[in-house]
Amino acid sequence: MDIEDRLIRIIADASSASSALDAAAAAIAEDEQSESCGIFLMTPEGRPVLWSRSGAGFDPTRAAAEAAAVDALARVAPVRAQAGGRTLLAAPLLSHARPIGALVVERPIDRPYAAAEMRRLSRIASHIVGIIESVRLIELIERVSEPVSTLAEPPPPADQRERVLHGVAAAPGIAIGRCVFRQLFPRNLLRLDSTSRGAEVERERIRDALQKTRNDLERLQAAIAGELGEEQALVFGAHLMFASDPSLRERVEQAIAGGATASLALDRAVDEIVRRMRLVGDPYIRERIEDLEDLRSRILGHMLGAEHAPAPSTQLVVTSRVTPSLVVELHAHGALGIASELGGTTSHGVLLARALGLPAVIGVKDLAAQAQVGQSLVIDGDQGIVVLAPSARTLEDYRARTEARERARTEFVAYRDRAPVSADGVGFALQANVAFGVDIEIAVENNAQGIGLYRTEFPFLVRDGIPTVDEQVRIYAKAFAAFPAGPVVLRILDLAEDKLVPAGSLEVGRSAFQGYRSIRVLFDYPHILRDQVQAFAIAAGACRLSILIPMVTSIEELRRVKQLVASALLQHPATIPCPPPRFGAMIEVPAAVEIAADLAREVDFLSIGTNDLTQYALVIDREDPRLASPLDAYHPAILRMISRVVAAGHAAGKEVAVCGEVAARFELAVALLAIGVDTLSVTPRAIPELKQRLAQVAVRPLAQAMERILQLSTASELEQALRSHVEA
Numbered sequence: 001m002d003i004e005d006r007l008i009r010i011i012a013d014a015s016s017a018s019s020a021l022d023a024a025a026a027a028i029a030e031d032e033q034s035e036s037c038g039i040f041l042m043t044p045e046g047r048p049v050l051w052s053r054s055g056a057g058f059d060p061t062r063a064a065a066e067a068a069a070v071d072a073l074a075r076v077a078p079v080r081a082q083a084g085g086r087t088l089l090a091a092p093l094l095s096h097a098r099p100i101g102a103l104v105v106e107r108p109i110d111r112p113y114a115a116a117e118m119r120r121l122s123r124i125a126s127h128i129v130g131i132i133e134s135v136r137l138i139e140l141i142e143r144v145s146e147p148v149s150t151l152a153e154p155p156p157p158a159d160q161r162e163r164v165l166h167g168v169a170a171a172p173g174i175a176i177g178r179c180v181f182r183q184l185f186p187r188n189l190l191r192l193d194s195t196s197r198g199a200e201v202e203r204e205r206i207r208d209a210l211q212k213t214r215n216d217l218e219r220l221q222a223a224i225a226g227e228l229g230e231e232q233a234l235v236f237g238a239h240l241m242f243a244s245d246p247s248l249r250e251r252v253e254q255a256i257a258g259g260a261t262a263s264l265a266l267d268r269a270v271d272e273i274v275r276r277m278r279l280v281g282d283p284y285i286r287e288r289i290e291d292l293e294d295l296r297s298r299i300l301g302h303m304l305g306a307e308h309a310p311a312p313s314t315q316l317v318v319t320s321r322v323t324p325s326l327v328v329e330l331h332a333h334g335a336l337g338i339a340s341e342l343g344g345t346t347s348h349g350v351l352l353a354r355a356l357g358l359p360a361v362i363g364v365k366d367l368a369a370q371a372q373v374g375q376s377l378v379i380d381g382d383q384g385i386v387v388l389a390p391s392a393r394t395l396e397d398y399r400a401r402t403e404a405r406e407r408a409r410t411e412f413v414a415y416r417d418r419a420p421v422s423a424d425g426v427g428f429a430l431q432a433n434v435a436f437g438v439d440i441e442i443a444v445e446n447n448a449q450g451i452g453l454y455r456t457e458f459p460f461l462v463r464d465g466i467p468t469v470d471e472q473v474r475i476y477a478k479a480f481a482a483f484p485a486g487p488v489v490l491r492i493l494d495l496a497e498d499k500l501v502p503a504g505s506l507e508v509g510r511s512a513f514q515g516y517r518s519i520r521v522l523f524d525y526p527h528i529l530r531d532q533v534q535a536f537a538i539a540a541g542a543c544r545l546s547i548l549i550p551m552v553t554s555i556e557e558l559r560r561v562k563q564l565v566a567s568a569l570l571q572h573p574a575t576i577p578c579p580p581p582r583f584g585a586m587i588e589v590p591a592a593v594e595i596a597a598d599l600a601r602e603v604d605f606l607s608i609g610t611n612d613l614t615q616y617a618l619v620i621d622r623e624d625p626r627l628a629s630p631l632d633a634y635h636p637a638i639l640r641m642i643s644r645v646v647a648a649g650h651a652a653g654k655e656v657a658v659c660g661e662v663a664a665r666f667e668l669a670v671a672l673l674a675i676g677v678d679t680l681s682v683t684p685r686a687i688p689e690l691k692q693r694l695a696q697v698a699v700r701p702l703a704q705a706m707e708r709i710l711q712l713s714t715a716s717e718l719e720q721a722l723r724s725h726v727e728a
Contacts (some may be wrong), residue, residue: 003027003028003031003124003127004127006027006031007024007027007127007128007131010023010024010027010131011131011134011240011241018052018135020131020134020135020241021039021051021052021131021132021135022052022053022054024039024052024128024131025037025038025039025052025053025054026054026055028054028103028105028121028124028128029054029055029105031120031124032089032105032117032120032121032124033107033111034089034105034106034107035055035106035107035108036053036054036055036105036106036107037053037054037055037103037104037105038050038052038053038065038103038104038105038106039051039052039053039093039101039103039128039132040065040066040069040093040101040102040103040104041093041100041101041132042099042100042101047066047070048066048069048070048073048101048102049066050062050065050066051101061083061084061086061088061106063083064081064082064083064084064086064088065083065088065090065104065106067081068080068081068088068089068090068102068104069090069092069101069102069104070102071090072090072091072092072102073092073099073102075092076092076094076527077092077122077527078090078091078092078118078119078121078122080112080113080118082109085108085109086106086107086108086109087106087107087108087109087111087112087113088104088105088106089104089105089106089113089117089118089121090102090103090104091103091118091121091122091124091125092125093125093128093129093132094125094126094129094466095129095132095133100129100132100133101132102125103121103124103125103128105121119468119469119470122468123468123470123471126466126467126468126471131241134241134242135241161389162387162388162389162390162391162394163370163387163388163389164385164386164387164388165364165365165367165370165385165386165387165388166364166384166385167339167340167361167362167363167364167365167367167384167385167386168361168362168363168384169361169380169381169382169383169384170322170343170350170353170354170360170361170362170381170384171338171350171353171354171357171358171359171360171381172354172359172381172382173337173357173358173359173381173382173405174359174378174379174380174381174382174398174401174402174405175316175336175337175358175359175378175379175381176316176336176376176377176378176390176395176398176399176402177315177316177336177337177376177377178315178316178374178375178376178377179315179316179318179371179372179373179374179375179376179377180301180315180316180317180318180373180374181297181301181317181318181319181368181371181373182294182297182317182318182319182326182329182330190263190264190267190300190304192304193261193263193264193303193304194261194264195261196256196259196260196261197261199256199257202256202260202261202262202265203253203256203262205261205262205263205303206249206252206253206256206262206265206266206299206303207249208302209262209266209299209300209302209303210243210249210299212302213243213295213298213299213302214240214243214244216298217239217240217243217298218240220329220333239291239294239295239298242291242292242295243295243299248269248273251265251269252265252266252269253265255268255269262303263300263303263304266296266299266300266303267296267300270292270293270295270296273292274289274292274293277289277292293320294326301373315333315335315336316335316336316337316338316339316377316378316379317330317335317337317338317339318338318339318340318367318368318371318377319338319339319340319341320340320341320342320368321340321341321342321343321349322338322340322343322349322350322353322360322362323349326338326349327349327352327353327356327358328352330358331356331358331438335358336358336359336379337358337359337360337379337381338353338358338359338360338361338379339360339361339362339364339367339377339379339386340360340361340362340363340364340367341363341364341365341366341367341368342362342363343362343363344362350362351435351455351683352435352436352458354683354685355434355435355436355438355439355442355683355684355685356436356438357685359379359380359381360379360381361379361380361381361384361385361386363384364386367386370388371386371388375388375389376388376389376390376395377390378390378394378395378398380398408689409688409689411692412688412689412691412692413688414692415688415691415692415695416446416447416688416691417447418691418695420449420691420694420695421694421695422673422694422695422697422698422699423695423696423697423698423699424698424699424700424701426673426699426700428673428677428678428679428680428694429449429450429452429657429678429679429680430448430449430679430680430682430687430690430691431448431449431450431451431452431453431487431489431657431679431680431681431682432446432448432450432451432452432681432682432683432684432687433451433452433453433455433659433681433682433683433684434451434453434454434455434479434684435454435455435456435457435458436458437475437478439683439684440478440479440482441482442684442685443482443483443684443687444482444483445684446684446685446687446688447687448483448684448687450483450485450486450487450488450489451479451483451487451488451489451681452487452489452607452657452659452679452680452681453489453491453548453607453659453681454476454479454488454489454490454491455491455494456472456476456490456491456492456493456494456532457493457494459471459472459475460493466528466531468531469531469534469535469538472531472532472535472539473535473538473539475539476490476535476536476539476540477539477541479539480539480540480541480543484543486543486544486546487544487546487582488540488543488546489546489547489548489584489607489681490536490545490546490547490548491548491549491550491586492518492519492522492529492532492533492547492548492549492550492561493522493528493529493532494517494518494550494551517551518550518551519549519550519551519552519557519561520551520557522561522564523560523564526564529561529564529565529568530564530567530568530571533547533564533565533568533569534568534569534571534572536581537569537572537581544579544581544582545581545582546581546582546583546584546604546605547565547581547582547583547584548583548584548585548586548607549561549562549583549584549585549586549603550586550588550609551586551588551589551612552585552586552587552589552592552599553589553591553592554591554595555595555598555599555602558585558599558602558603559602562583562602565581565583582604582605583602583603583604584603584604584605584606584607585599585600585602585603585606585607586607586608586609587599587606587607587608587609587613587645588608588609588610588611588612588613588616589612589613589616590613590616590617590641593613593641593644593645596644596645596648596649597648597651597652600648600649600651600652600654601652603654604654605649605654605655605656605657606645606648606649606654606655606656606657607656607657607658607659607681608642608645608656608657608658608659608660608677609659609660610633610638610642610658610659610660610661610662610663611660611661612660613638613641613660614632614633614635614638614660614662617635617637617638617641618632618635618637618638620632631715631716631719632715633662633665633668634668634715634716634718634719634722635715635718636710636712636713636714636715636718639671639675639710639718640710642658642672642675642677643675643676643706643710646675646676646677647676650676655678655679656676656677656678656679657677657678657679657680657681658672658677658679658680658681659681661682661683663680663681663682664680664682664683664686664690666690666693666694666726667719667722667723667726668722669690669694670694670697670699670702670722670725670726671702671706671722673694673699673703674699674702674703674705674706675703675706676703697726701725701728702722702725702726705721705725709721709722709725
């Protein structure tokens with residue numbers, strides 16, 4: 001069993017947070033062939049102290065071990081040291097670049113640590129971060145000391161008549177199935193469980209539900225580890241440690257002794273913990289509330305019979321927010337669709353759902369209060385509708401639409417091997433936006449002409465630690481193996497509050513408009529950029545490397561990034577690519593539009609990111625469904641800015657791509673080609689249909705009319721004018 005599997009097992013078997021750290025230290029010492037391993041954690045004063053250890057080491061060398069931990073944190077890299085006849089190796093523990101401690105191993109001085117062992121300890125350090133952060137959560141729970149009381153009356157149950165709830169279409173497709181909940185719980189079910197069956201029966205109910213929940217999580221970890229890798233499976237470590245925490249169980253049993261049912265006791269205990277967590281200053285602690293809410297949902301589901309609903313592969317999932325980790329879980333279980341009360345159409349969870357072909361509707365107000373576990377449900381990701389308890393007629397209509405979609409998909413396949421070209425001979429490149437291994441597979445299957453945008457954030461999103469260079473190489477290499485002739489356009493890590501958790505770990509601005517994000521963050525954490533660029537180059541091997549620089553607002557920023565990239569490659573001579581890398585600038589803020597001509601002279605290509613460009617130009621929060629409108633992309637300002645960027649790029653002899661989600665919307669794709677965009681980069685699943693539909697429309701007549709159309713004043717007028725040309 002390798003170390004990643006052992007860490008997963010340790011979390012599952014731990015009886016407490018401290019025992020998990022002790023067992024992890026012992027496993028790491030054995031893996032590193034060391035006599036001792038120490039886990040040093042940061043104090044509030046910023047000093048690493050020995051928290052847990054294996055073996056009897058560090059008694060004569062503790063000062064040296066602490067010094068090595070400090071040195072590793074300062075260098076943001078593993079370091080070697082010697083003291084008292086011992087050789088030591090220390091690796092920093094970083095939660096999204098925020099130092100939280102260090103791993104230190106030691107053994108006799110006649111067995112010095114090799115470079116390969118340094119890299120291995122660094123990789124282990126990135127994996128154990130999640131365990132350590134979970135320990136902090138458990139400590140908080142153990143500080144909650146208020147008595148647990150019963151809950152107020154939950155709302156009455158929803159009725160069984162057909163109801164249509166409106167949200168925002170987030171991922172296309174239609175899904176029909178039965179309702180289950182994740183990350184929240186239908187509180188009306190608690191109303192049915194308000195009378196205690198006796199203290200001993202209620203205690204047995206909570207013990208049974210906790211064990212079933214742990215079993216579920218362990219099966220889920222195994223499934224995800226097999227399909228996506230062990231590091232993704234560790235994302236559920238906090239859930240398992242919560243479920244095993246004795247203090248939570250003690251508080252529930254105290255309430256049961258006072259006459260509460262097991263379900264009400266658990267619900268009230270979790271409510272109190274959540275309330276305390278919201279008051280904690282540490283943003284990471286606050287953002288783990290969703291983990292605890294999800295755990296509550298799972299435990300209550302077992303206690304109140306929700307586990308008897310059909311198997312997960314037949315389910316439509318109702319949740320509070322579409323997060324990447326949730327989508328990973330649903331993909332592993334084969335769920336059919338997802339609907340949420342919150343979220344934005346271009347959040348990373350939604351983009352992942354779209355990539356995996358999971359129909360999704362977001363922004364459905366009061367969904368959890370109205371839906372019921374096991375209830376028949378329709379999720380219409382095309383129109384942004386959720387139908388509760390659909391009638392036989394409604395189900396018949398939706399099944400007919402599903403069959404028609406399948407017939408159309410068969411027709412799209414006929415265009416798979418055709419070059420993308422309009423009906424009147426206007427050629428263009430049709431590439432894929434990818435972020436996940438499955439994206440790459442679908443891009444190959446649908447004959448994409450390369451990867452126009454590789455969103456590199458996802459390996460950082462589903463874990464607490466920063467992936468090592470070796471881990472990143474393994475991830476990016478899949479893209480070059482799939483498209484050896486290229487292009488594979490790798491976007492530099494785009495850190496932002498809507499793209500990286502948790503808030504505060506990199507002190508990234510929580511408002512999309514504060515400006516401290518993306519390359520500005522990396523200027524303050526250049527080691528992250530260094531490691532990623534080196535991983536890019538190693539993964540590319542003999543293939544041409546294309547690097548896309550996000551959120552450019554000035555020539556100075558662009559040149560500084562290029563200098564940092566060059567420096568990173570020189571620090572690791574084996575990564576120097578030949579020929580030199582191609583650089584692209586993302587145009588996604590109004591300032592970049594204004595200096596597009598200047599940027600074009602500095603780079604090899606331009607790529608317009610319409611998701612962020614729309615957000616910044618129209619001052620909307622892409623996570624807020626109240627501000628989502630399908631007409632945003634037709635706003636005159638957006639299309640005029642795209643037109644100006646295309647003109648500036650072509651004047652400099654540079655190609656211009658659009659990699660935002662609007663490129664996959666048919667009428668807008670035609671408009672982009674009419675404006676002169678060279679490349680459309682879209683979600684891989686959209687390629688066959690988009691290629692077929694564009695092959696049936698003439699672009700040149702619209703191109704001749706675009707100057708007049710762009711003078712229209714409103715989004716609705718622009719939409720109507722474009723639709724009239726396309727349908728003519």
